[in-house]
Structure formats: structure tokens, C-alpha cells
Amino acid sequence: MTFRKIDYLEWARTHMGRVRIDLAKSNVKGLTKEELGLTLDQVALSTPDDDGVIELRELLAKRYGVPRANVLVCSGATMGIFLACAAVIQPGEQVILESPNYEPLYRAAAQRGADVKMLERRFERGFQVEMEELEREVGRATRAILLTNLHNPSGVATSPEKMMSIGQIARDYGATVIVSEVYLDNALTPDARPAATYGPNMVSIGSLSKVYGLGGLRVGWLVGPEPVIRKARVALDYIECDLSVPSETIALAALKKAPELVERCRQIARRNFAAVEEWVGKRDDVTWVKPDGGTVCMIKLPAGMEGQELSNLLREKYSTLVVPGEFFWIRGFVRVSCGMDEEILRQGLKNLGKGIDQLKNRRA
Numbered sequence: 001m002t003f004r005k006i007d008y009l010e011w012a013r014t015h016m017g018r019v020r021i022d023l024a025k026s027n028v029k030g031l032t033k034e035e036l037g038l039t040l041d042q043v044a045l046s047t048p049d050d051d052g053v054i055e056l057r058e059l060l061a062k063r064y065g066v067p068r069a070n071v072l073v074c075s076g077a078t079m080g081i082f083l084a085c086a087a088v089i090q091p092g093e094q095v096i097l098e099s100p101n102y103e104p105l106y107r108a109a110a111q112r113g114a115d116v117k118m119l120e121r122r123f124e125r126g127f128q129v130e131m132e133e134l135e136r137e138v139g140r141a142t143r144a145i146l147l148t149n150l151h152n153p154s155g156v157a158t159s160p161e162k163m164m165s166i167g168q169i170a171r172d173y174g175a176t177v178i179v180s181e182v183y184l185d186n187a188l189t190p191d192a193r194p195a196a197t198y199g200p201n202m203v204s205i206g207s208l209s210k211v212y213g214l215g216g217l218r219v220g221w222l223v224g225p226e227p228v229i230r231k232a233r234v235a236l237d238y239i240e241c242d243l244s245v246p247s248e249t250i251a252l253a254a255l256k257k258a259p260e261l262v263e264r265c266r267q268i269a270r271r272n273f274a275a276v277e278e279w280v281g282k283r284d285d286v287t288w289v290k291p292d293g294g295t296v297c298m299i300k301l302p303a304g305m306e307g308q309e310l311s312n313l314l315r316e317k318y319s320t321l322v323v324p325g326e327f328f329w330i331r332g333f334v335r336v337s338c339g340m341d342e343e344i345l346r347q348g349l350k351n352l353g354k355g356i357d358q359l360k361n362r363r364a
Contacts, residue, residue, distance in 0.1 A: 089113075123330075
């Protein structure tokens with residue numbers, strides 16, 4: 001089997017963390033050991049059996065209101081996406097995927113040999129899922145609908161009513177809805193709920209990377225119907241038999257402090273979204289859809305300007321990094337992260353403005 005490279009992840013490995021002002025990393029700033037309040041002697045190095053840290057799985061099951069058999073812990077959300085697609089999709093089956101999208105969603109489905117159809121989330125409609133278009137696209141051949149909530153890259157929320165309707169439409173055709181929810185814990189809307197709580201054909205994928213600032217743990221999870229989780233478990237056995245017990249122990253400690261850590265992220269995001277809103281308001285050539293939470297947003301560039309060209313200029317001249325919209329299947333945009341210290345964001349936005357002005361002057 002030949003795997004096609006994931007362009008966004010290759011770009012990220014090449015450039016993220018190698019510039020002075022990094023507005024590309026999509027997580028909240030890393031959590032320190034002191035903020036977590038966990039000492040080394042509290043971190044287990046092994047467990048009595050091969051089932052991992054049972055308390056972590058029980059805590060996740062309780063959070064989602066499901067039996068433990070409906071939970072699978074894995075190495076991050078991208079691994080979770082791959083496992084969910086392996087469990088649900090067979091070659092030749094149809095998959096409906098949102099666009100703009102997080103590239104691993106597309107690659108995981110395509111790697112399974114799926115016929116991938118795009119469901120447009122248009123800027124002019126606030127990047128929302130349009131139910132009429134979904135109903136036109138879904139049919140008897142559809143086996144999965146792949147979404148993110150909060151939407152990556154825009155940070156827009158899908159309402160509970162709409163998510164429930166998506167699940168019902170999928171059920172009518174025997175399809176599964178797979179939703180990556182790595183930003184959902186930092187939803188600023190009070191009624192946000194995981195997809196897995198809406199129905200028996202819904203799969204939620206979560207992790208500790210984006211909202212909790214613990215990406216280095218490489219801990220994620222799937223929550224969904226037991227048959228799907230069982231198949232995903234088989235797929236996981238081909239990749240790794242056992243997960244890191246120290247990572248699971250730290251993940252458990254973090255989830256026990258979830259309200260405190262989510263509030264940390266929420267304060268950073270609110271402050272930084274306000275800074276972006278202020279910056280956008282001072283310019284007449286860029287626009288955005290204000291996020292409903294998470295740690296990222298999309299900036300619509302002046303007409304005719306390409307995200308890749310701007311990103312290259314910012315990196316090379318201003319040591320500033322933003323993600324070109326092309327990596328999310330949308331042109332004329334860049335994704336900006338808002339999870340860092342405010343002064344870093346403000347300097348990055350200043351440099352972003354300089355880059356936009358320079359490209360505009362080139363065309364003048």
C-alpha cells in the first residue's frame with residue numbers, strides 16, 4: 001500500500017516553530033508542569049495489564065455518557081481520524097466531506113479508496129453547513145459524513161439542532177457521521193455538545209492538543225457506537241499494541257482539571273479574538289467570520305491575493321508564519337492562530353498587514 005503525503009502536515013513540520021512569530025500553530029500555548037501541578041512521582045510508568053490507564057477510559061466514558069466499550073484511546077486526533085475512517089469506510093463507498101477541511105480528513109478517506117464528495121462551507125454563509133446542500137449530496141451510496149466542530153479552519157460552531165439533523169439524515173441512509181472535535185471544549189457558545197451524544201451513528205474524536213496545550217502527550221480518543229470502536233481497535237493493533245502509560249497518566253490528570261484548563265484557554269482566546277477583531281476593523285481590505293471559540297480563525301485577503309504567496313513572504317521577510325488557505329481547499333485566505341500570548345499575536349498581525357500592503361503595492 002502506498003500512502004500519499006499529507007501536504008499540510010509536511011509543511012507544518014518544515015516551518016512551524018522555526019520563525020520568530022508563529023501564528024500557524026493551532027493549539028493554545030503549551031501547558032507548563034507547574035500549571036498542571038503534577039510531579040514525576042505521580043506519573044505511572046506501567047500498568048498491571050495491557051488495558052492502559054482504566055481510570056482515563058472511565059472518565060472519558062462518563063464525560064460522554066457512554067459505556068467504556070464505546071471509548072478508544074489513541075495517539076492523537078489525527079490517529080483517531082485514520083482509525084475512524086478505517087472502521088467505517090470501504091473502498092468505492094461514498095464519503096461527504098466539508099470544504100474547507102482539515103486535510104487528514106480527506107487523505108484518510110481517500111486512502112481507504114472512498115469516493116469523496118465535497119460539501120461547501122461558504123464564507124458568504126458564515127462557513128456554516130448548508131442543510132439543503134447536504135440533503136442533495138447524501139444518498140444510498142453514502143457511508144460517512146466527515147466534519148469538524150468547531151470548524152477547522154474557521155472556528156465556527158455547528159448548532160446542536162443542526163448536528164442532530166445531520167445525524168438523522170445520515171441514519172436515514174445508514175451512514176455514520178464522524179466529527180473531529182479537538183476545539184469543541186473551548187466553544188464560547190453555551191449549548192455545545194459532542195456529536196456522539198446525539199445518536200447511535202455519531203462518532204466524536206477528541207484530544208488534549210488544541211484546548212489543553214498538551215500536544216506533546218499525543219493522546220486522543222474516539223467515542224461512538226461499539227461496533228465502530230471495535231473495528232477501530234483492530235486497526236489500532238496494526239499500528240501500536242499499547243499506548244504510553246506515562247502519557248495516559250498525565251492525560252488523566254489534565255482531564256480531572258478540565259474546567260480550570262478550559263477556562264485558561266477561553267481567556268486567551270477571547271482576548272486574542274478581540275485583538276484580531278480590532279485589527280480587521282482598522283483595515284478596509286480584509287474580512288473574517290468571528291469564531292465561536294477554539295483557537296483559530298480565517299482571514300479573507302484582498303481580492304486576487306493568494307494565501308500561499310502571502311505566507312511565503314511573511315515567513316521569508318518578517319519571520320512570521322500563517323497557514324495558507326490552500327491547505328484547507330480554499331484560496332484567498334490564511335488561517336491565523338490565536339492561542340499565544342497577546343503581544344506575539346499583535347506583532348504577528350502587524351506583520352500580516354505589512355505583507356498584505358507589500359503584495360498590493362507590487363500589483364499597483
